[in-house]
Amino acid sequence: MSLLYKKDIEELNKVNAENCISLFVPTHRAGEEVLNHKDVLALKTQVKQVKHKLSKKGLQDLDISKMLVPVEKLIDDSRFWSNQSDGLAIFLTDSFFRKYTLPIYFKEFNAVADSFYLKPLMPMFVGNGTFYLMTLQLETVKLYECTKYSFTEIVIDDLIPKNLQERVGYDYEEKNLQFRTQQGGKGQAIFHGQEGATGKDKKEIKAYFRAINDGLRTILSNEDSPLLIVTQEYLFSIYKEINTYQNLVKQYVKVDFDAIDIFDIHEMAWEKMAPTFDQARKDKIAHFLADQGTGKTAVEIKAILPAAFDGKIETLFCENMADIYGTYKKENGTITLSVSEDNDDSISLMNVAAIQTFLKGGDVYLLDKEDMPNPNSKINALFRY
Numbered sequence: 123m124s125l126l127y128k129k130d131i132e133e134l135n136k137v138n139a140e141n142c143i144s145l146f147v148p149t150h151r152a153g154e155e156v157l158n159h160k161d162v163l164a165l166k167t168q169v170k171q172v173k174h175k176l177s178k179k180g181l182q183d184l185d186i187s188k189m190l191v192p193v194e195k196l197i198d199d200s201r202f203w204s205n206q207s208d209g210l211a212i213f214l215t216d217s218f219f220r221k222y223t224l225p226i227y228f229k230e231f232n233a234v235a236d237s238f239y240l241k242p243l244m245p246m247f248v249g250n251g252t253f254y255l256m257t258l259q260l261e262t263v264k265l266y267e268c269t270k271y272s273f274t275e276i277v278i279d280d281l282i283p284k285n286l287q288e289r290v291g292y293d294y295e296e297k298n299l300q301f302r303t304q305q306g307g308k309g310q311a312i313f314h315g316q317e318g319a320t321g322k323d324k325k326e327i328k329a330y331f332r333a334i335n336d337g338l339r340t341i342l343s344n345e346d347s348p349l350l351i352v353t354q355e356y357l358f359s360i361y362k363e364i365n366t367y368q369n370l371v372k373q374y375v376k377v378d379f380d381a382i383d384i385f386d387i388h389e390m391a392w393e394k395m396a397p398t399f400d401q402a403r404k405d406k407i408a409h410f411l412a413d414q415g416t417g418k419t420a421v422e423i424k425a426i427l428p429a430a431f432d433g434k435i436e437t438l439f440c441e442n443m444a445d446i447y448g449t450y451k452k453e454n455g456t457i458t459l460s461v462s463e464d465n466d467d468s469i470s471l472m473n474v475a476a477i478q479t480f481l482k483g484g485d486v487y488l489l490d491k492e493d494m495p496n497p498n499s500k501i502n503a504l505f506r507y
Contacts, residue, residue, distance in 0.1 A: 125272055126222055126246045128480075134238050135477055139215040141179070141189070143172055144239035146228035149206035161206060162197055168232045169193055175234045192219040213238045225271045229443060235469050241440065241476040244486040246271065251399040253371075254342070255391050258353035258361060259379060260286040260327070263334055265341075266384070270396070273388045281337035286330045324360060332364045342367055348398065350391055352377055371395075403487055406437045410495040410504045418507070421499035423448075423471050424457045429503060430475045433482035438475060439495055439502040442488040446472045446500055472501055479503075
């Protein structure tokens with residue numbers, strides 16, 4: 123799976139050529155769709171449409187074929203199709219090629235213009251906020267920095283005790299906790315039952331957790347991202363007592379560590395965190411509705427596009443799978459609207475507004491029509507000032 127960063131959008135946006143081709147198709151990680159080559163067929167359909175568009179622009183068949191060679195190679199690469207995520211984005215010119223296997227769903231779409239169509243990538247950068255994830259066991263502790271689409275382990279071995287035994291002594295497991303040895307050769311001890319966390323046992327676990335908390339302060343002292351714990355119920359209740367991190371999530375994730383891996387844990391963690399990060403979108407919509415009529419909102423592309431270039435837009439709401447076509451002369455601010463992309467020199471003005479808003483530090487949301495703050499317009503903007 124590819125990761126997508128702001129620098130990728132910056133690099134893609136800098137590419138200008140007579141024929142910049144953008145391709146988007148939904149893909150599947152496994153199942154009948156993969157076996158029946160449904161994803162391959164979806165890309166073939168988009169390529170066929172692109173060939174038609176290029177032919178209408180006057181390109182010869184041989185030149186079109188040469189330009190699309192990298193995509194044709196992908197179509198024939200069975201290994202590539204067996205390692206997909208939820209969506210595939212491809213960008214190419216006669217001298218440039220880049221592909222992204224991404225965990226977001228794309229509807230089938232293609233565009234041919236003098237720059238790339240990047241609006242469908244915007245969901246990768248909103249509502250996927252950063253949070254910390256800590257897997258807390260008596261045998262081992264790991265810390266990850268996560269977003270909706272990624273996780274990266276943070277090495278904390280030099281900041282915390284290796285395990286409870288290292289903190290309180292090797293006689294602890296023999297004297298104070300009932301345990302069973304994990305079968306299968308891993309050699310891990312599995313402590314279970316809330317009855318194992320009373321009296322001296324709880325005191326020793328607290329000492330261990332306090333050492334973990336103190337070690338994490340080195341990393342988290344200046345952070346405000348949420349910290350989500352993956353552990354057992356009785357261990358979480360103990361950790362809450364000693365925790366000093368201000369943004370510890372009040373809920374925890376309970377898993378069977380022997381039957382699950384970090385990929386599944388991350389997915390379960392995001393389900394827990396998603397409502398928290400979606401609140402930002404709801405708050406921005408509320409701000410838009412409250413600020414209507416004050417000059418801090420706009421619903422006309424002729425007001426929104428110049429504001430996007432000026433960095434004035436705090437949040438842009440675009441109707442998903444809708445578009446506004448026309449021409450824009452940045453030097454004098456002239457905007458001419460077109461009925462479709464087929465008009466000479468027409469480009470997606472909504473795409474340009476989305477990219478410029480994002481590059482200037484604003485948020486861009488793609489919403490269904492009924493979810494737009496003002497559903498009577500395809501594009502809504504909330505200004506910074």
